[in-house]
Amino acid sequence: MNRHNARMNAFAVQQLRLAPSDRLLEVGFGGGINLPSLIAGAGFVCGVDLSRDVVQQAKARFSESIAARRADFLEGSVEALPFETGSFDKVCTVNSVYFWKSLHSGFAEINRVLVPGGRVVVGFLPKEWMDRGNYPSDIFTARAPAEVIASLTEAGFKDVRIERPEPATRWNVMVATR
Numbered sequence: 001m002n003r004h005n006a007r008m009n010a011f012a013v014q015q016l017r018l019a020p021s022d023r024l025l026e027v028g029f030g031g032g033i034n035l036p037s038l039i040a041g042a043g044f045v046c047g048v049d050l051s052r053d054v055v056q057q058a059k060a061r062f063s064e065s066i067a068a069r070r071a072d073f074l075e076g077s078v079e080a081l082p083f084e085t086g087s088f089d090k091v092c093t094v095n096s097v098y099f100w101k102s103l104h105s106g107f108a109e110i111n112r113v114l115v116p117g118g119r120v121v122v123g124f125l126p127k128e129w130m131d132r133g134n135y136p137s138d139i140f141t142a143r144a145p146a147e148v149i150a151s152l153t154e155a156g157f158k159d160v161r162i163e164r165p166e167p168a169t170r171w172n173v174m175v176a177t178r
């Protein structure tokens with residue numbers, strides 16, 4: 001996963017097409033590889049992650065942005081996002097869908113917290129690649145692109161498509177509109 005991580009994250013950020021007025025949510029931000037460019041490009045960035053440790057680390061690292069009301073970080077799950085309906089213009093998540101308990105619940109929640117016309121960007125390595133690794137099946141579910149497309153569509157997203165920098169790129173960055 002690590003070998004592809006930086007390029008997939010950078011490409012996912014590009015696909016957000018950030019504007020200075022955007023309110024953006026990153027789900028499962030982990031080590032925060034995207035957070036500096038997200039905070040630089042959007043008006044407000046919120047991160048939600050299951051891990052209390054990564055939330056505390058982000059709060060310390062981006063304390064100035066939090067004080068300036070340009071960022072916030074919360075412990076929480078994609079399946080029950082702690083935000084009101086229509087809170088964000090854009091949502092991104094990279095390398096997290098393998099850990100979600102339910103793709104359906106996660107995308108339904110992301111759909112709920114986006115404004116109409118809002119954009120979601122989802123980066124992940126496909127099942128045929130992840131099946132070569134030795135990931136623990138109790139917490140990890142490899143995801144096929146068709147399954148992610150079906151879940152996004154079922155959750156109400158439109159214009160669901162896969163973007164790749166080159167045709168041979170192994171990872172998927174899916175883009176869809178609320």
Ligand SMILES: C[S@@+](CC[C@H](N)C(=O)[O-])C[C@H]1O[C@@H](n2cnc3c(N)ncnc32)[C@H](O)[C@@H]1O
Binds near residue numbers: 027054
């Ligand atoms: C493999 S890391 C990816 C981190 C970062 N997005 C990246 O690409 O470098 C997955 C992250 O997703 C978080 N996560 C897993 N399941 C989650 C869920 N259901 N809701 C929110 N965050 C979740 C984990 O705590 C972890 O920080």
